[in-house]
Amino acid sequence: MKRLNWILAVVIFSVLAVFFKTHHIQKNKIYIAPSGVDNLSRGLSVDNPILTLKFSQILVDSILKKFPNRNLAIEILIASGTYSNVSLTWTVLPVNLKTLHILGMNPTNKPIFDGSELKETGFLSFRATAGKPTNISISNLHVQNYFKGISFLGDPNKPIQGWNGSNSISNCIFEKIGSRYTNPVNPTSPRRSDAVITLTNSRNNIIEFNVFKEIHNLESAPEDATLHSLYLAHFSNNNIIRNNIFMNQHSGAPVNIRNYSNDNVVKNNLFKDIKPWAIAHWHCEKSDKTLNPLCPTFKYDECPSFGTLTEGNIFEETPLIDYLRPYKSFSCLFKAESKFFIKKTNNIKTELSEFSLIVTATPNGRHNFGLCKYPTDCVTSGGYCFQDGSILPPPSNLKCQSTAPGESVWLK
Numbered sequence: 001m002k003r004l005n006w007i008l009a010v011v012i013f014s015v016l017a018v019f020f021k022t023h024h025i026q027k028n029k030i031y032i033a034p035s036g037v038d039n040l041s042r043g044l045s046v047d048n049p050i051l052t053l054k055f056s057q058i059l060v061d062s063i064l065k066k067f068p069n070r071n072l073a074i075e076i077l078i079a080s081g082t083y084s085n086v087s088l089t090w091t092v093l094p095v096n097l098k099t100l101h102i103l104g105m106n107p108t109n110k111p112i113f114d115g116s117e118l119k120e121t122g123f124l125s126f127r128a129t130a131g132k133p134t135n136i137s138i139s140n141l142h143v144q145n146y147f148k149g150i151s152f153l154g155d156p157n158k159p160i161q162g163w164n165g166s167n168s169i170s171n172c173i174f175e176k177i178g179s180r181y182t183n184p185v186n187p188t189s190p191r192r193s194d195a196v197i198t199l200t201n202s203r204n205n206i207i208e209f210n211v212f213k214e215i216h217n218l219e220s221a222p223e224d225a226t227l228h229s230l231y232l233a234h235f236s237n238n239n240i241i242r243n244n245i246f247m248n249q250h251s252g253a254p255v256n257i258r259n260y261s262n263d264n265v266v267k268n269n270l271f272k273d274i275k276p277w278a279i280a281h282w283h284c285e286k287s288d289k290t291l292n293p294l295c296p297t298f299k300y301d302e303c304p305s306f307g308t309l310t311e312g313n314i315f316e317e318t319p320l321i322d323y324l325r326p327y328k329s330f331s332c333l334f335k336a337e338s339k340f341f342i343k344k345t346n347n348i349k350t351e352l353s354e355f356s357l358i359v360t361a362t363p364n365g366r367h368n369f370g371l372c373k374y375p376t377d378c379v380t381s382g383g384y385c386f387q388d389g390s391i392l393p394p395p396s397n398l399k400c401q402s403t404a405p406g407e408s409v410w411l412k
Helices: 002-023 053-066
Strands: 025-032 071-078 082-084 088-090 097-104 112-114 122-127 136-139 142-146 148-153 168-170 173-177 195-200 206-208 211-215 228-233 240-242 245-249 255-258 265-267 270-274 277-282 308-311 314-316 320-324 342-345 348-350 356-359 384-387 398-401 408-411
Touching (some): 053 071, 053 097, 122 142, 142 148, 148 173, 173 195
Parallel strands (some): 071 097, 088 122, 097 136, 112 142, 122 148, 136 168, 168 206, 195 228, 206 240, 211 245, 228 255, 240 265, 245 270, 255 277, 270 314, 277 320, 308 342
Antiparallel strands (some): 384 398
């Protein structure tokens, strides 16, 4: 009997040990401060910080290798101050890294990351394509003077298996992002930036309580109207965008949803002084690929996105709320999972009336939709003014239309 009890005790202990090993999450903290020094002997206490976010990658790798059989949660805590010209890419996230949180220690005095001296470079990029939640959180940072901001990049050629997700960005300020605020690689031909935050095949993320302001490309950069605060592209589903402020953005829709990125929620945000529109739904048609630089050659044809919910948003000094490109091609591999493209509830519009624009874009790119008086006011070749049918008096009801008559329809 004693032998049986001993064997049973060993079995129970072994089971508990395995359970603890596989379910317990060990928490580790890394500290960064302007007074720090980059050294492997530092960074694990608030009184002994390292200096750079780049060196924190080395410490993260060191911790993961030290505990290869434990589930780890790592916090990178950043003291207030200014950190210049930081640009990082995480390409491999080990399976034992269960959560990674990068945060400013003082939410009211956020650490500033300034990319003024970089050339057409983003701040942070995470590449994860294993089809698993990555659980990365970023909060309490002030990011300024960058070409791009933060990217969560899955594999756009593997819609089902190549995703990442369950990430969050909160309580951050993104200011002066775009080609206007960084040094071009080629001054005679500056590139355009396309996003502050990019989600590519990334799902179940939350973007909340952030401020996006002064998001602009150079006027000389091509496709100037294609810079977005949030770019949800290529199967980026079930994301929540709530309680953010978008202000002073004239280089493209702050929220752009593209290529079968379905069932996203845009809720309780403030859009102020936005041109040409606040929320866009776009995809490349099959005929665009050889003519439009925005349309890469993927293994599939792009599809429209469905099921977007916009609720409780406030639009100030924003003439147009949303843009929806109609779906013409029938070679899309995926079927609509929802009966609606956009569902709008309890949004508040101030100054001008609310309209939705549906327009068929020509293969060679975008057009300048805006107020006009004469055909020459429209910068597109062959563009002309037309009346949108609203009750507003001219010139508020005159807009630039694309080259072919009958392609644009304004809906109340």
